[in-house]
Each structure stands twice: as C-alpha cells, then as structure tokens.
Amino acid sequence: MTNAEYLEAVEKRHSRRAYRQKPLGSEIMQIIKEMVEAVNNDANLDFTFIEDATPFFKIFSGKFSMIVIAGPDTQKARESCGYYGESIVLQCVYHGLGTCWVSGTYNENKVYEALHLPSDKRIYAVITIGxxxxxxxxxxxxxxxxxxxxxxxxxxxxxxxxAKLPEAYAYGMKLVEMAPSAVNRRPVHFRYENGILSGYVDEPYSDKSVDFGIAKLHFLIGVRAKGINGKWSLDNSFEEYGGKRIKFTPDKAEGEDD
Known part of the structure; x- marks a missing residue:
C-alpha cells in the first residue's frame, strides 16, 4: 500500500463489533496470514491468526476472524505490537473489511489456552476482522x-x-487524534521543545505502550503525506531525515532504516 492509501484508511476506520453472517473468504484469510507472518519475521513478535474468533466473544455478533496481538514482555514489544497491528488494521480497512482493537471484552484465558504461549510471551490485545x-x-x-x-x-x-507546530507535525497530530486507543483514553503525553517533538506514556510496561505504537504510526503517515520523511528514535523523539532521505513505509518498524 502507498502512504496515500494508508491515509485514506485512517479516515475510513471505525471500530466494528457487528459482523455479517459471512466468514472471510479463503483468499483473504491467506493474505492476512501472510501479513501476520511478515510482521512476526520483521519485528520478532508473536501474532497469530485465528480463523473463527466467535468462541472467544459474547457481545460481538456475526462471523469474524481475529489476530492475536502478542510478543515478548518488553516495552518495545508493546509499542511494536501497536505499530504493526495498526498497519494490518489499516490494510484491512482499505480493502473494505471491518476491524476492531479489543483489549478487554473477550475471553483472554481461552485464547491463552488455545495458543499455548511460552511464559515469556504476553497477549496485549486482539484485532477482530470481518x-x-x-x-x-x-x-x-x-x-x-x-x-x-x-x-x-x-x-x-x-x-x-x-512554539507553533510545523504544518506537517500539526497534520500528523490530527491523525493521532484519529488513532484507536483503549476506551478512547489517548494516553500519550507529547512535548514540543526546541523544535523537537517527543512523547511518552505513564506506566510504559502497560498496554498504554500499545496505544503509543498506534499513535506513532498515525503520526508518521500524517507527516509523510506532507512530504516529511523521518522516524521515531529510541528516546521516543521524532527525527527528520535531512540530507539522507530514506523512504518511509508503514510496514517498517519505528526506529528502523529501510
């Protein structure tokens, strides 16, 4: 997908919990499985696609699948889970599917039992797709x-x-407004000081860091739409590329060069 297509998906995305009585087709499921495999290989995560997710839910209706968002028990993994998970969400939305980030209204114990995750791995959320x-x-x-x-x-x-935010940064932050987060809490604290934009969350070893990863992706899509290439550095500040321009694709994790 191009950055323009990701931008279109950001504007179209809404959390959906009511699905039609029609399961995903085999071709679509195969494409999602390939995206999941690519994420796991790129980011050392443990995403898992489950074809029939209905046994794990009570208040969701219809037929739908899900991706279990899991990885190592680290802050970086939590942010990467949000970043990469939202990238898959936007790809699904762009192609006409309904999605929802879910962190509390599913049977987490049953999911753990189904996956047999090692003790050093954690489930941070699931994404329903249908x-x-x-x-x-x-x-x-x-x-x-x-x-x-x-x-x-x-x-x-x-x-x-x-100081007043640069136009590209303000637009990127507008897309952060549109980013999903648990109970719509938007927990990221931002700072703009001496021309540098940075962010952090309280309790970084909580699922708030998943929300931060999602926000990072939305911001990058926004500034990229305004012609700014850059990345989120390890200290959680946004760094523009100067003379060395590196193409941004949402499929790359923050802090990684192409």
Whole structure:
C-alpha cells in the first residue's frame, strides 16, 4: 500500500463489533496470514491468526476472524505490537473489511489456552476482522457513546509546547487524534521543545505502550503525506531525515532504516 492509501484508511476506520453472517473468504484469510507472518519475521513478535474468533466473544455478533496481538514482555514489544497491528488494521480497512482493537471484552484465558504461549510471551490485545454490517448495532452505538463522551484533542495531549507546530507535525497530530486507543483514553503525553517533538506514556510496561505504537504510526503517515520523511528514535523523539532521505513505509518498524 502507498502512504496515500494508508491515509485514506485512517479516515475510513471505525471500530466494528457487528459482523455479517459471512466468514472471510479463503483468499483473504491467506493474505492476512501472510501479513501476520511478515510482521512476526520483521519485528520478532508473536501474532497469530485465528480463523473463527466467535468462541472467544459474547457481545460481538456475526462471523469474524481475529489476530492475536502478542510478543515478548518488553516495552518495545508493546509499542511494536501497536505499530504493526495498526498497519494490518489499516490494510484491512482499505480493502473494505471491518476491524476492531479489543483489549478487554473477550475471553483472554481461552485464547491463552488455545495458543499455548511460552511464559515469556504476553497477549496485549486482539484485532477482530470481518465483513461489517451496513448499520451499527445497538451494542456498537452504546459502546461508542460510553467511550466518546469527551474526545481529547491533540492540543490536550501536549504537556509542553514552546512554539507553533510545523504544518506537517500539526497534520500528523490530527491523525493521532484519529488513532484507536483503549476506551478512547489517548494516553500519550507529547512535548514540543526546541523544535523537537517527543512523547511518552505513564506506566510504559502497560498496554498504554500499545496505544503509543498506534499513535506513532498515525503520526508518521500524517507527516509523510506532507512530504516529511523521518522516524521515531529510541528516546521516543521524532527525527527528520535531512540530507539522507530514506523512504518511509508503514510496514517498517519505528526506529528502523529501510
């Protein structure tokens, strides 16, 4: 996918919990499995595709599959899970599928039993994937209203800002506003100081770091749309490429060169 296609998917994405009684086709499932395998190989993660996810849910309806988002018990793995998981979500959305990041409303114990993960691996979330119904269900409307009582603007995410953001950064932050996060909490704290944008989360060894990884990807898609190439450095600051311009693709993890 091109960056423009990722951008289109960001604008189209909505969390869906009501799916049609039609399972994914075998060709689509194979493509998703290949994406999962590529992520695991690139980022040393442990994503798993499950064809029939309905036994693990009670409030979701219809037929749907899921990707179990898992990896090592580290902060970096949590961020990578968010970054790469959202990349798959956007690819699915672009091609007309419904998706939902889920961190609490599924039977996690049953998933652990099904996967037999080693003790040093953790499940951080799951992503449901299916053909969404045309109209939102009552459950979807209720959950949306419960988690979107007050949307946090990107300006409210900044704890310090000593100058006006560059246009590309402001646009990238607009896409961060549109990034999914658990119960819509948007936990990333951003700073813009001396021309450098950086971020962090409280409790980095929690699933808040998954949200941070998702936010990082959205920001990169946004600034790339405005002609800025860059990466998130190990200290969680955004670094533009100067004379050495390196092509950005959302399939690359933050902090890695092409």
């Amino acid at each position: 053909y969404a119904k045309d109209k939102y269900s009552l459950v979807e409307k209720t959950m949306y209203n419960a988690t979107h009582k007050k949307n946090k603007s990107y300006q409210d995410m900044f704890e310090f800002c000593d």
